[in-house]
Amino acid sequence: MSTLAADARMILWGPAGMPAGSPLFGQVDREYASVPAGYVSIEDAADIRASLDGDGQAYARIVRRYQGEIGRYLWRFARGAGECEELTQDVFVEAWFSLRSYRGRAAFSHWLRRIATRVVYRRWKQQRAARPDRRLQAAASALAAGQAGPPPDPGQARDAVQAMLARLGPRDRLVLTLMYLEERTPREIAALTGWSVTMVKVQAHRARGRLRRLLHAGEDVT
Amino acid sequence: MNDAIEKRFLELVRQARRAAAPEMDVSDAVLARISRPPAGSLRPVAALASLSAVAAAAVIVLSVRAWSGFSDPMTGLLCSIDIVVTP
Numbered sequence: 001m002s003t004l005a006a007d008a009r010m011i012l013w014g015p016a017g018m019p020a021g022s023p024l025f026g027q028v029d030r031e032y033a034s035v036p037a038g039y040v041s042i043e044d045a046a047d048i049r050a051s052l053d054g055d056g057q058a059y060a061r062i063v064r065r066y067q068g069e070i071g072r073y074l075w076r077f078a079r080g081a082g083e084c085e086e087l088t089q090d091v092f093v094e095a096w097f098s099l100r101s102y103r104g105r106a107a108f109s110h111w112l113r114r115i116a117t118r119v120v121y122r123r124w125k126q127q128r129a130a131r132p133d134r135r136l137q138a139a140a141s142a143l144a145a146g147q148a149g150p151p152p153d154p155g156q157a158r159d160a161v162q163a164m165l166a167r168l169g170p171r172d173r174l175v176l177t178l179m180y181l182e183e184r185t186p187r188e189i190a191a192l193t194g195w196s197v198t199m200v201k202v203q204a205h206r207a208r209g210r211l212r213r214l215l216h217a218g219e220d221v222t
Numbered sequence: 223m224n225d226a227i228e229k230r231f232l233e234l235v236r237q238a239r240r241a242a243a244p245e246m247d248v249s250d251a252v253l254a255r256i257s258r259p260p261a262g263s264l265r266p267v268a269a270l271a272s273l274s275a276v277a278a279a280a281v282i283v284l285s286v287r288a289w290s291g292f293s294d295p296m297t298g299l300l301c302s303i304d305i306v307v308t309p
Contacts, residue, residue, distance in 0.1 A: 056253050056256070056257060059252075059253070059256070060249045060250075060252070060253055063248065063249040063252050063253075064247070064249050067246065067247065067248055067249065068245075071243055071244070071245075071246055071248075072243040075241070075243035075244070081244040081246075084243070084244060084246070085244070085246050085248060088246065088248050089248045089251050089252055089255065092248065092252040093252055093255050093256055096252070096256045097256075152234070152237060153237070154237050154238060154239075154240040154241035154242070155241050157234045157235075157237030157238040157240075157241070158237075158238040158241040160234050160238075161231075161234050161235055161238045162238075164231070180232075180235045181235065181238060181239060183239075211231075212228065215227050215228060215231055216227065
């Protein structure tokens with residue numbers, strides 16, 4: 001265990017075996033034995049600890065430190081800048097209320113990404129019955145019709161891909177977004193979604209089949 | 223995926239990955255949201271329940287005092303039980 005990592009965990013969980021009123025204490029011995037070195041930086045640990053004590057400014061520092069990374073991740077899933085910002089807010093609000101459950105078993109950014117994945121998936125399930133966006137549907141139809149033309153700019157390409165994936169169910173959409181746009185492996189997708197690797201592979205196989213049918217026939221496969 | 227449409231889709235995906243994410247600062251909005259109680263919070267209900275419990279306890283103590291004539295509530299309560307229980 002590196003000295004820095006040990007210091008960070010000392011700030012986050014306190015000295016081993018010394019109860020200190022927080023639910024995090026009492027887990028100390030087990031956590032120290034299981035946490036690999038280098039996952040929690042000293043500044044993260046100090047700010048998490050202060051946030052758990054109710055220091056909003058410490059949490060604001062955490063938000064400012066990670067909002068860029070989480071925003072870029074959510075940009076793969078969001079339809080526009082407004083939705084991306086809403087989702088980013090939702091992630092950090094949910095993270096605030098779940099902060100006590102962060103045990104340092106993975107990097108803090110990975111823990112936030114897992115929350116982000118859950119927030120997106122939940123939103124998609126709620127939006128399932130919502131009316132489709134006509135502009136995006138037109139882009140998807142043009143793609144499905146195989147219209148050739150000059151390569152679109154990244155923004156247009158993003159709209160078209162989003163629109164096509166939005167016609168799939170939430171599970172298919174999630175696994176294909178992570179696979180195509182985030183270029184994640186099944187193992188990484190499993191870590192982000194909480195599914196097993198086998199389930200990710202099966203889901204990806206079925207989702208690709210449904211996407212293929214959608215691309216060829218333009219049929220509604222949700 | 224190996225025909226023209228599917229190749230075009232994969233090309234679009236490659237292009238889409240280059241789309242730049244918007245810059246944003248959500249820290250103030252997040253702070254505002256976490257500092258107000260979440261929707262459906264039980265805090266008002268819990269406060270009302272506590273107030274009702276205190277009021278009920280006060281009514282019981284005063285009733286026992288008035289009925290038994292003892293100023294000490296515990297003695298009054300014990301005497302009240304004794305009066306009710308003893309035939």
